[in-house]
Amino acid sequence: xxxxxxxxxxxxxxxxxxxxxxxxxxxxxxxxxxxxxxxxxxxxxxxxxxxxxxxxxxxxxxxxxxxxxxxxxxxxxxxxxxxxxxxxxxxxxxxxxxxxxxxxxxxxxxxxxxxxxxxxxxxxxxxxxxxxxxxxxxxxxxxxxxxxxxxxxxxxxxxxxxxxxxxxxxxxxxxxxxxxxxxxxxxxxxxxxxxxxxxxxxxxxxxxxxxxxxxxxxxxxxxxxxxxxxxxxxxxxxxxxxxxx
Amino acid sequence: xxxxxxxxxxxxxxxxxxxxxxxxxxxxxxxxxxxxxxxxxxxxxxxxxxxxxxxxxxxxxxxxxxxxxxxxxxxxxxxxxxxxxxxxxxxxxxxxxxxxxxxxxxxxxxxxxxxxxxxxxxxxxxxxxxxxxxxxxxxxxxxxxxxxxxxxxxxxxxxxxxxxxxxxxxxxxxxxxxxxxxxxxxxxxxxxxxxxxxxxxxxxxxxxxxxxxxxxxxxxxxxxxxxxxxxxxxxxxxxxxxxxxxxxxxxxxxxxxxxxxxxxxxxxxxxxxxxxxxxxxxxxxxxxxxxxxxxxxxxxxxxxxxxxxxxxxxxxxxxxxxxxxxxxxxxxxxxxxxxxxxxxxxxxxxxxxxxxxxxxxxxxxxxxxxxxxxxxxxxxxxxxxxxxxxxxxxxxxxxxxxxxxxxxxxxxxxxxxxxxxxxxxxxxxxxxxxxxxxxxxxxxxxxxxxxxxxxxxxxxxxxxx
Numbered sequence: 001x002x003x004x005x006x007x008x009x010x011x012x013x014x015x016x017x018x019x020x021x022x023x024x025x026x027x028x029x030x031x032x033x034x035x036x037x038x039x040x041x042x043x044x045x046x047x048x049x050x051x052x053x054x055x056x057x058x059x060x061x062x063x064x065x066x067x068x069x070x071x072x073x074x075x076x077x078x079x080x081x082x083x084x085x086x087x088x089x090x091x092x093x094x095x096x097x098x099x100x101x102x103x104x105x106x107x108x109x110x111x112x113x114x115x116x117x118x119x120x121x122x123x124x125x126x127x128x129x130x131x132x133x134x135x136x137x138x139x140x141x142x143x144x145x146x147x148x149x150x151x152x153x154x155x156x157x158x159x160x161x162x163x164x165x166x167x168x169x170x171x172x173x174x175x176x177x178x179x180x181x182x183x184x185x186x187x188x189x190x191x192x193x194x195x196x197x198x199x200x201x202x203x204x205x206x207x208x209x210x211x212x213x214x215x216x217x218x219x220x221x222x223x224x225x226x227x228x229x230x231x232x233x234x235x236x237x238x239x240x241x242x243x244x245x
Numbered sequence: 246x247x248x249x250x251x252x253x254x255x256x257x258x259x260x261x262x263x264x265x266x267x268x269x270x271x272x273x274x275x276x277x278x279x280x281x282x283x284x285x286x287x288x289x290x291x292x293x294x295x296x297x298x299x300x301x302x303x304x305x306x307x308x309x310x311x312x313x314x315x316x317x318x319x320x321x322x323x324x325x326x327x328x329x330x331x332x333x334x335x336x337x338x339x340x341x342x343x344x345x346x347x348x349x350x351x352x353x354x355x356x357x358x359x360x361x362x363x364x365x366x367x368x369x370x371x372x373x374x375x376x377x378x379x380x381x382x383x384x385x386x387x388x389x390x391x392x393x394x395x396x397x398x399x400x401x402x403x404x405x406x407x408x409x410x411x412x413x414x415x416x417x418x419x420x421x422x423x424x425x426x427x428x429x430x431x432x433x434x435x436x437x438x439x440x441x442x443x444x445x446x447x448x449x450x451x452x453x454x455x456x457x458x459x460x461x462x463x464x465x466x467x468x469x470x471x472x473x474x475x476x477x478x479x480x481x482x483x484x485x486x487x488x489x490x491x492x493x494x495x496x497x498x499x500x501x502x503x504x505x506x507x508x509x510x511x512x513x514x515x516x517x518x519x520x521x522x523x524x525x526x527x528x529x530x531x532x533x534x535x536x537x538x539x540x541x542x543x544x545x546x547x548x549x550x551x552x553x554x555x556x557x558x559x560x561x562x563x564x565x566x567x568x569x570x571x572x573x574x575x576x577x578x579x580x581x582x583x584x585x586x587x588x589x590x591x592x593x594x595x596x597x598x599x600x601x602x603x604x605x606x607x608x609x610x611x612x613x614x615x616x617x618x619x620x621x622x623x624x625x626x627x628x629x630x631x632x633x634x635x636x637x638x639x640x641x642x643x644x645x646x647x648x649x650x651x652x653x654x655x656x657x658x659x660x661x662x663x664x665x666x667x668x669x670x671x672x673x674x675x676x677x678x679x680x681x682x683x684x685x686x687x688x689x690x691x692x693x694x695x696x697x698x699x700x701x702x703x704x705x706x707x708x709x710x
Binding site: 079081109 | 252260409
């Protein structure tokens with residue numbers, strides 16, 4: 001159940017970033033509130049990953065601000081990162097450690113200390129098969145690795161979750177399970193930003209959608225609009241229009 | 246964070262398997278070197294006592310004979326082992342431990358071919374010092390080259406940083422993990438150094454402290470360098486190749502180059518050439534003239550015209566004069582040679598600026614009293630003892646031979662006037678000035694790497710991964 005709140009957790013304001021002559025972001029602004037799932041849509045090169053890298057503090061914006069939980073990322077990157085969990089397309093884990101050991105290690109390194117049973121309970125909560133919990137990550141499928149990523153986010157009790165193409169390469173069943181987990185997290189008040197190409201999952205899971213093209217936010221859909229619109233045609237309409245321009 | 250990281254690295258290494266075997270092999274080598282060093286040292290220590298006692302007994306009970314015959318009968322003196330020589334035998338195997346002290350012959354060890362080249366060129370014997378100096382860096386490289394480079398390659402570094410870990414803390418934990426594991430491997434050597442301090446004579450604590458500090462700093466340097474390269478390189482393979490290249494250059498190539506350069510810069514004569522030169526400069530017409538002048542002066546001083554009229558035995562006086570004359574020539578030539586040898590050593594040690602291996606090698610041998618400088622201290626002490634012995638015997642002959650009828654003979658009472666040779670290594674403190682370059686090099690390397698790691702941590706914090 002979505003927590004009723006309008007508190008902005010992820011805030012992006014007039015963000016600009018250029019790489020040499022190429023203007024990757026041209027002053028985009030958006031917010032993600034607690035309990036909200038925002039799908040950031042856009043073709044390759046639209047600026048989705050650049051936006052995420054600015055949010056994670058791996059890129060320094062040329063101008064504008066980004067903040068997580070009210071903490072300006074440029075000013076205090078470590079504290080800002082402590083507020084969030086990040087799940088990339090390929091969740092990077094230690095292949096020789098088990099799922100349980102990975103969750104335990106990643107959490108402890110981030111300063112979260114739970115008991116072994118609590119870590120196990122988190123992995124069970126994200127529906128990782130019981131027989132896999134004590135197996136090496138190298139034997140895991142992509143979907144299972146995503147679940148471990150979610151378990152780490154749960155352990156951390158992050159207020160913001162940033163996902164980069166999370167459902168890419170997942171089979172429909174795994175993709176569905178993953179969406180369920182996202183819904184649960186949003187229900188607990190976590191602000192979720194999900195960069196994706198998956199229009200179906202975006203329409204199914206997200207509470208709002210932002211379409212990014214050539215470094216600009218070209219459309220934002222929220223609330224009731226999400227139900228009434230054909231997202232695919234809207235998306236294509238924007239992308240083609242920009243391409244023609 | 247350190248404990249978690251230690252646990253994780255240990256788990257990964259244990260599951261990888263290969264690294265564990267490398268570590269175990271190195272540990273076995275280290276323990277074998279320790280056991281062998283301990284056995285040799287114990288044997289030498291017991292031999293030292295037995296031979297020293299037997300030699301003293303032989304000297305005292307040589308029977309009645311002329312003092313000059315006794316001077317040629319001679320004594321053997323043995324170089325004692327320092328408490329740390331088990332760990333770093335250094336050059337002691339090549340310099341010899343026994344000197345024969347007899348009339349007219351100064352420092353017989355000088356004429357051994359092994360002294361003709363500076364000592365540092367001889368490395369490769371399996372001692373605990375060799376294992377730690379040469380092989381331990383390889384273990385550090387194998388354990389640490391992937392610490393950050395592999396995290397970067399597999400994406401976990403981005404994951405860790407995104408979770409809010411500060412790069413400074415991450416690098417400290419990684420470095421701490423590597424250093425702690427390394428020190429665990431080196432523990433047998435360092436603990437043995439501490440243990441051997443118990444049996445050491447008084448005033449040797451500084452040597453143990455220098456030994457442990459030197460090795461701790463050296464291993465820190467390799468851990469820091471490995472971590473630094475691992476943080477710079479995109480892949481573990483790149484880091485490994487660079488680190489192995491640095492190891493090969495600093496531990497294999499530079500010592501050879503430094504040694505060749507030092508011996509080219511300050512060439513010395515071979516032992517045989519030196520012996521020939523010494524003989525040619527002692528037994529000269531000038532010497533005969535000096536003896537003649539001494540004779541004339543002595544006769545004049547006593548107002549007599551022949552040596553038979555002197556109130557003492559002339560041959561005893563002449564022997565002592567001859568000894569003193571050749572001692573002066575020896576001191577001049579040996580001094581020149583010692584200056585060159587020390588310049589060679591200093592030139593070699595100056596390469597410590599480029600190679601932590603050379604720095605530690607010098608510091609370790611200094612602490613263990615197994616380098617050239619400490620051998621020279623022993624030789625100087627032995628030579629002084631030889632001179633006291635010769636003077637006592639010659640002066641006794643000079644003062645007492647005149648009264649005897651027939652062949653003059655002395656007995657145990659004279660032999661007892663010559664004290665037993667005793668030598669112990671001095672405190673290291675006053676000698677540290679000779680080792681400033683390697684000591685400062687180690688400290689500077691450690692400091693510079695620490696600063697570089699701080700910059701690397703800041704760079705990593707902002708790195709686009």
